[in-house]
Amino acid sequence: MSEEEKEEKKFLQKPTSRRDFLKKSVIGAAGTAVSMSVLGLFTDSAEARAFAVAEGIVISDPTRCTGCRRCETNCTAINDGKAHPYISRVKVGRNYNFGENGPSIAYWNQNGNFGDFTIVTETCRQCEAPRCANACPMGAISADSSIGARVVDKDKCVGCGRCSVACPYDIPTVDPEAKKSTKCTLCGGYPTCAAKCPTGSLKFVPWKDVELALVERENLIKNN
Amino acid sequence: MPKYKGWAGKILRVNLSDGSVKAEDTNDYLDYIGGMGIGYKVMWDEVPVGVKPFDEANKIIFAAGPVTGTGAPCTARTNITSLLPSNPQHLIGDGHMGGHFSPEMKYAGWDAIIIEGKAPRPVWLRIEDEKVTIEDARKLWGQGIFDTTADIAGIMGQETQVAAIGQAGENLVNLATIMSNGNHSAGALGGVMGSKNLKAIGIIGTGSVQYAADREDWIALNDHVMSIIGANNQHVVPSTPQPWAEYHDPASRWTAQEGLFWGAADKPVETGICEPENINKVGYRTQKAVKDHGMIAEDYTVRMGGCQSCPVRCHSSLEIPELENYGVSRYVMNTCMGYWSHYMAMRNMDEKSGFLAKTLGAQLADDYGLWCNYGQLGRDLNYAYDKGILKDVLPAAEYNSIPWDKFEAGDPEFLVDLYRRIAYKEGEISHLGDGAAWLAERWDFDEDYWNDEAHHLWSPMGYPLHHANESNGQVGSLINIIFNRDPMNHSHQNFLGSGLPTKLLKEIAAEIWGSEDAVDEPANYTPMNRAKAKFAKWSLVTCALHDSLTVCNWMFPMATSPLKKRNYRGDTSIEAKYFSLTTGIKMSEEELYKAGERILTLHRAMTVKQMGTVDMRNEHDIIVDWVFDMDPDKKPFTPGTIKMDRDDMEKAKTMLYEELGWDPETGAPTYDKLVELGMKDAALELGKLGLLPGNVQ
Numbered sequence: 001m002s003e004e005e006k007e008e009k010k011f012l013q014k015p016t017s018r019r020d021f022l023k024k025s026v027i028g029a030a031g032t033a034v035s036m037s038v039l040g041l042f043t044d045s046a047e048a049r050a051f052a053v054a055e056g057i058v059i060s061d062p063t064r065c066t067g068c069r070r071c072e073t074n075c076t077a078i079n080d081g082k083a084h085p086y087i088s089r090v091k092v093g094r095n096y097n098f099g100e101n102g103p104s105i106a107y108w109n110q111n112g113n114f115g116d117f118t119i120v121t122e123t124c125r126q127c128e129a130p131r132c133a134n135a136c137p138m139g140a141i142s143a144d145s146s147i148g149a150r151v152v153d154k155d156k157c158v159g160c161g162r163c164s165v166a167c168p169y170d171i172p173t174v175d176p177e178a179k180k181s182t183k184c185t186l187c188g189g190y191p192t193c194a195a196k197c198p199t200g201s202l203k204f205v206p207w208k209d210v211e212l213a214l215v216e217r218e219n220l221i222k223n224n
Numbered sequence: 225m226p227k228y229k230g231w232a233g234k235i236l237r238v239n240l241s242d243g244s245v246k247a248e249d250t251n252d253y254l255d256y257i258g259g260m261g262i263g264y265k266v267m268w269d270e271v272p273v274g275v276k277p278f279d280e281a282n283k284i285i286f287a288a289g290p291v292t293g294t295g296a297p298c299t300a301r302t303n304i305t306s307l308l309p310s311n312p313q314h315l316i317g318d319g320h321m322g323g324h325f326s327p328e329m330k331y332a333g334w335d336a337i338i339i340e341g342k343a344p345r346p347v348w349l350r351i352e353d354e355k356v357t358i359e360d361a362r363k364l365w366g367q368g369i370f371d372t373t374a375d376i377a378g379i380m381g382q383e384t385q386v387a388a389i390g391q392a393g394e395n396l397v398n399l400a401t402i403m404s405n406g407n408h409s410a411g412a413l414g415g416v417m418g419s420k421n422l423k424a425i426g427i428i429g430t431g432s433v434q435y436a437a438d439r440e441d442w443i444a445l446n447d448h449v450m451s452i453i454g455a456n457n458q459h460v461v462p463s464t465p466q467p468w469a470e471y472h473d474p475a476s477r478w479t480a481q482e483g484l485f486w487g488a489a490d491k492p493v494e495t496g497i498c499e500p501e502n503i504n505k506v507g508y509r510t511q512k513a514v515k516d517h518g519m520i521a522e523d524y525t526v527r528m529g530g531c532q533s534c535p536v537r538c539h540s541s542l543e544i545p546e547l548e549n550y551g552v553s554r555y556v557m558n559t560c561m562g563y564w565s566h567y568m569a570m571r572n573m574d575e576k577s578g579f580l581a582k583t584l585g586a587q588l589a590d591d592y593g594l595w596c597n598y599g600q601l602g603r604d605l606n607y608a609y610d611k612g613i614l615k616d617v618l619p620a621a622e623y624n625s626i627p628w629d630k631f632e633a634g635d636p637e638f639l640v641d642l643y644r645r646i647a648y649k650e651g652e653i654s655h656l657g658d659g660a661a662w663l664a665e666r667w668d669f670d671e672d673y674w675n676d677e678a679h680h681l682w683s684p685m686g687y688p689l690h691h692a693n694e695s696n697g698q699v700g701s702l703i704n705i706i707f708n709r710d711p712m713n714h715s716h717q718n719f720l721g722s723g724l725p726t727k728l729l730k731e732i733a734a735e736i737w738g739s740e741d742a743v744d745e746p747a748n749y750t751p752m753n754r755a756k757a758k759f760a761k762w763s764l765v766t767c768a769l770h771d772s773l774t775v776c777n778w779m780f781p782m783a784t785s786p787l788k789k790r791n792y793r794g795d796t797s798i799e800a801k802y803f804s805l806t807t808g809i810k811m812s813e814e815e816l817y818k819a820g821e822r823i824l825t826l827h828r829a830m831t832v833k834q835m836g837t838v839d840m841r842n843e844h845d846i847i848v849d850w851v852f853d854m855d856p857d858k859k860p861f862t863p864g865t866i867k868m869d870r871d872d873m874e875k876a877k878t879m880l881y882e883e884l885g886w887d888p889e890t891g892a893p894t895y896d897k898l899v900e901l902g903m904k905d906a907a908l909e910l911g912k913l914g915l916l917p918g919n920v921q
Contacts, residue, residue: 063486063489063491063493064493064527065527066529066537067529068507068530068531068533068537069295069533070295070297070535072295073294073533074443074446076295077442077443077446078439078443081438081439082434082435083293083294083432083433083434084331084431084433085327085331086331086429086430086431087432093324093532094382094383096324096405097373097377097382097384097385097405097406098374098382099382102377102378102381102382103373103374103377103378107370107374108553113405113406113407113529113557114370114373114374114406115555116526116543116555117527117541117555117557118490176430176431177432195503196446196450197504198503198504198505198506198507198535199504200505220491
């Protein structure tokens with residue numbers, strides 16, 4: 001296998017973290033530089049199709065999240081009729097113990113329950129030019145007509161997982177039981193995760209306020 | 225495929241002696257629901273009388289029930305069953321932990337993990353859904369729990385949930401924990417894992433837990449619980465007067481109020497007014513740091529924390545830079561006795577040093593995996609020190625090497641030295657980790673150790689009281705005699721501590737147990753009556769049920785609520801609704817309580833079998849003397865004392881035995897009761913052993 005093929009293979013493998021993704025995509029995506037800015041990943045490819053923006057997105061306040069993960073099972077209760085955190089569109093569990101980069105040698109000063117207690121909850125950004133939708137070979141991901149959430153058409157989805165690989169935040173997840181991809185639908189404009197969050201950490205933020213909210217979130221996560 | 229929803233359908237059996245891994249069918253255990261019930265059934269069927277906790281033939285069972293993993297509020301408990309090393313007769317018992325471990329186990333497709341045998345060298349168990357392997361743990365052996373967890377997550381993936389032991393468990397300290405998520409520990413059984421050379425279990429589960437209900441009904445049930453729910457321990461009134469609240473009680477754990485903050489959050493988070501039915505504020509109701517440490521803790525509070533699925537956050541996460549002076553992380557998290565037990569191992573402290581002792585002790589004990597025996601370890605140290613016993617039993621060189629100056633000065637650093645010695649079994653003083661009964665025998669404690677209320681002992685089996693005669697007299701006392709360690713039972717305590725006026729509690733008591741007489745004014749007790757026996761039975765049965773479903777007995781049963789519109793009535797049928805909507809098996813409250821009775825009675829039968837006597841009343845259900853001899857100037861059942869009366873307590877035992885259908889004379893399960901509960905095999909086995917009351921064959 002040539003070096004190029006190896007890199008291509010690596011790129012297609014599911015990244016284990018966002019940092020991993022950035023590293024891989026910088027190498028893999030034909031030399032395209034990826035912006036590190038907060039919103040850079042919303043529109044990181046010139047060829048990508050952009051959709052009309054969603055009305056807003058769900059964002060977690062890291063100072064208020066206590067890691068109860070009720071959002072995960074509430075998400076799959078309303079969307080899937082079962083308890084299934086692995087496919088929840090809100091991701092709390094995977095960063096719960098050690099933060100988004102996993103256990104480091106000095107985990108006690110990193111995020112997570114074994115660190116500074118910051119829970120890094122990941123939510124769907126409903127990107128303007130969504131990598132999940134652009135990566136989908138079946139054209140199964142599109143903006144819904146009511147609120148503009150980028151949603152998976154279950155009839156078209158073949159469960160290949162390219163959307164999972166493409167997403168910088170590892171949000172779309174192929175349900176290992178239904179063999180279909182899942183991603184945040186914004187629950188038609190009334191996200192259940194936020195409505196039932198026991199500390200009000202999760203909020204539905206209107207699009208015009210999203211950038212500011214994400215910048216603040218990033219700062220709170222970094223500011224141990 | 226599982227027969228019903230809720231259960232994962234499979235039980236994992238791992239034999240560490242021969243390295244075999246098997247999947248078994250959960251359907252064989254459905255009568256025992258899950259959790260504690262599965263644990264007792266496996267122990268009854270498979271571990272013969274005479275096996276000791278650290279023998280290869282002992283087993284240890286990690287189990288959850290059908291409701292765990294569904295996301296219903298307060299359902300993330302893990303029940304761990306084995307033989308108790310600290311119990312002087314090595315009787316059966318459980319440790320319990322919250323956190324995120326058992327939901328992950330369910331998502332991986334397992335209702336329980338049975339560990340048997342002994343590995344030839346240190347191992348850890350790796351579970352990724354149906355893939356299970358036994359891994360080499362030689363590099364992990366000798367490490368604390370925090371590093372072990374991080375190492376395993378480094379190997380398996382950051383989303384891994386880990387249950388691990390520290391050095392205390394490795395070194396077969398009787399008082400050792402099994403720990404998950406850094407601050408959720410199951411007491412008493414860490415040494416059993418150590419004896420099997422099993423350092424940890426790591427789990428990643430990518431599957432679901434299914435429920436039978438359709439999504440609307442399921443969400444409606446969850447919303448209902450979110451409206452009934454109170455603060456920690458189902459306290460349903462705030463601790464301070466608030467605009468929405470008709471009542472308040474300074475002892476309530478509903479401490480949220482205006483001007484009270486999570487003071488060390490990266491931006492200010494005010495707990496504020498958390499009116500009932502506001503779902504988005506339930507997580508602020510319990511500011512547990514100030515409850516456990518006083519107002520000094522407010523400025524150090526990063527947030528609250530707790531278990532998967534639970535909106536009530538009963539653990540406090542603190543950032544205390546001074547902790548780094550002792551070589552531990554500045555970030556510490558725990559709750560209740562997880563902090564307090566370390567204070568009890570000290571003396572002569574002021575507010576700040578007491579705060580540091582609690583939090584430093586938590587860091588050390590949680591990493592070593594050292595258990596406090598519900599605060600008894602520290603009291604034992606102080607007793608032996610004050611009595612001059614330590615000078616007698618410790619070699620002079622050892623005695624002189626211990627920094628008693630720090631102990632006397634109230635310097636928390638004393639704990640750094642003390643806990644290391646216990647966790648590594650260094651020297652004679654490490655026998656503090658044996659447990660009270662073993663220690664009292666080894667160091668020849670006087671009768672006053674048992675008979676002075678100051679030392680908090682409850683049972684000659686070496687456990688202290690845990691909401692006993694101070695909790696509604698005979699009711700708490702009865703609850704404290706049935707299990708083989710401190711009872712870990714909060715059913716009665718949640719009700720009594722709800723914060724509602726006694727008059728209201730009496731009304732609710734009459735609805736549940738048939739008479740207002742079930743509840744007395746605090747420290748103003750009446751003699752035993754039938755309603756109190758029913759209250760005690762209800763507490764014991766619901767506790768066994770909760771540890772089998774598995775739901776949190778620190779929140780359930782929710783007999784009261786914060787809702788004036790319900791006249792503060794809660795809903796004791798929630799557990800039955802959880803069970804029915806999850807599994808699809810329609811079960812009434814009464815029917816489900818019958819299953820709880822079955823599990824409790826199996827515990828009793830196992831205890832009878834192990835002790836080789838039916839005379840539970842006189843051989844097992846013993847209460848130490850101070851309970852009857854305290855307050856010498858006062859008579860029982862007079863205002864201002866929690867003193868009990870010996871004859872009245874014997875009457876209380878009789879009534880409880882009757883309520884449970886056990887032999888009223890001995891307190892042992894009868895043939896008829898065992899058969900009625902569907903345990904004829906157990907009845908026949910006990911009959912063969914001559915262990916049925918009246919010696920029925």
